[in-house]
Structures are given as C-alpha cells and as structure tokens.
Amino acid sequence: MSLDIVELIEEEKRAEKTLEEAKKKADEIQENARKRAMEIVEKAQKDTFFQDFIDKRIREIDERKKMVLKQFEDECEKLAKKAEKNLSKVVDFALEKVLGV
C-alpha cells in the first residue's frame, strides 16, 4: 500500500512539472505575441508606407504647376504680340500729350 502511495505521489509530481512547463510555454506564447504586436505597431509608425503615394502626388503637383506656368507664358506671348502691333500708336498718342498738341 505504501508503495502505491509513493507511485501516486510521483505521478502527482510529474503532473505538477507538466503544468509548470505548460505555464512557461504559455508565458512564452504571450511574450512572443507582445513582441510581434510591438513590431506591427512600430512598422505602422514608419513613414515609408506612403512613399509611392507621396511620389505620385509630387509628380502630379509638378505637372499642374507646369500647366499653370505654360498658360501664363502663352498669355505673355499674346500680350507681347499685341504690344508690338500697338506700340507706334501709343507712342504717337503719348507724344501728343507730352507736347500738348
């Protein structure tokens, strides 16, 4: 009978050891999850996520700026042509005003 008890105690000790190992494994699982979670958040905080989007928008903005400037350049060209055509008329008019005639 005492031998049987010893065997049962041994069995109980093995069970406790198994439980301890399981608890260690559980801690490890949770610790790994926390590390992974930290990595996920850190990765999200990095700026490189939207670089493609930023590059694309910068190209679009540059294109729009070029278009706006081109419109003004065209306007300047038209103005210069008109002024070349009207210059002598303006000079004659101004000359009359200066001479008071």
Next chain:
Amino acid sequence: MFSMSKENLKLYIKSRADEEVKKIIEEAESTAKKIIEEAESKAARIKDERLRRVKKEMDEKEKAGISFAKMDGRKMVMEVKEEFSKKAFSEVEKRLKSFSSSKMDERYQDILMNLTIEATSNIDSKEIKISANKSDLDVLKRNIQTIRSTVSKMRGSEAEIEIDNKAIDTISGVIARSKDGKQIYNNTFEARLSRTFEELKGKFLTMLFEE
C-alpha cells in the same frame, strides 16, 4: 474514489494534468491572438491617420505650389507690361530728342512758346524768371514780347517775365520760377514725359494690349 485502482488513479492524475495543460495553452493562445488583433487594429488606425495626414499635407503642398506658380505667372505678365511701357517711354523720349533738334521748325517753336506760356501762367507771381536750354533761349529771347503780352492778357495784369541767361540741361521746354523762388513749374520735355506716363500709364497699357 476509494474503489479506484492505483492505475486508474494515476490515469486520473495524468488526464487532469493534461486537461489543465490544454486549458493553460489555449488561454495563452487566445490572449496572444487578442494581443496581435489589438496591435493590428492599432496599426490600421496609425496607417489611416498617417494616410489622412499625408493626403492633407499633399493637398496643402499642391495648393501652395499652384499659388506660387500663379504668382510667378502674374509676375511674368507684369514684367511684359512693364517692358512695353518702358519701351513706349524710351521711344517717346527718342522722338522728343529728334523733334528738339529741328529748332528752326515752326511747329517746334509754337510748341516751345505754348509750353512757356503754360509754365508762366501757372506761377502766381508778378515777376517770373524762365530757364531753358542754350538753343531754346534764343527762340525765347526772340519771342519774349509775345510771351509777356500773352501771359499778361491771360492774367488781366502786367506780368514781368525775364529770361535766365544761364542755360539748363534739358531736351527742351522751360522751367518757370517766381522771383522769390517759392513757386516752380517744370515744363521741360523730361518733366512732361514723366508726368504724362504717371498720369496716363493705365490708358497707355490699355492701348498697348488691346486687340
């Protein structure tokens, strides 16, 4: 329980331990899953916020970029207008110089007389001194009586007009001064040219750039 055999008891201990182990591991895995899900949810929120911020930054950058481009464009247009305004000014100045070289031209002399009468009429003083360039002084001296009588007639009283023998540096035209020097009327070509472009710049620009 007392009726259980030793083997059955051992099996019971083992199976109870196995169940406990299973429960511990399942709970740990469940907690781990929750931690990862929360992290992914947080990461998604961070990404959304970043994307919203980046989009806003880009929109602001676009607005500022277009605004600067428009400012540059308007500056270019203003420069073209200024360039042609200066061109017109220079051309008028050139024509005035050329005109003033035709000293004996009757039209030139009439204009000089008119400018002199206009200048002296604007001085509210009985005694007036007129300055002009060297060649215009000769024309004025020849016509001093006409100037005096015309101005006197315009005022309704005698005007004492003298010509300053010291020539001034000007294309043409005159400067009239009261004797005490308190009143001056600059009617030289240069002064009239500047006044005309100051007063009529808007009109000139309209004329220059109309169809």
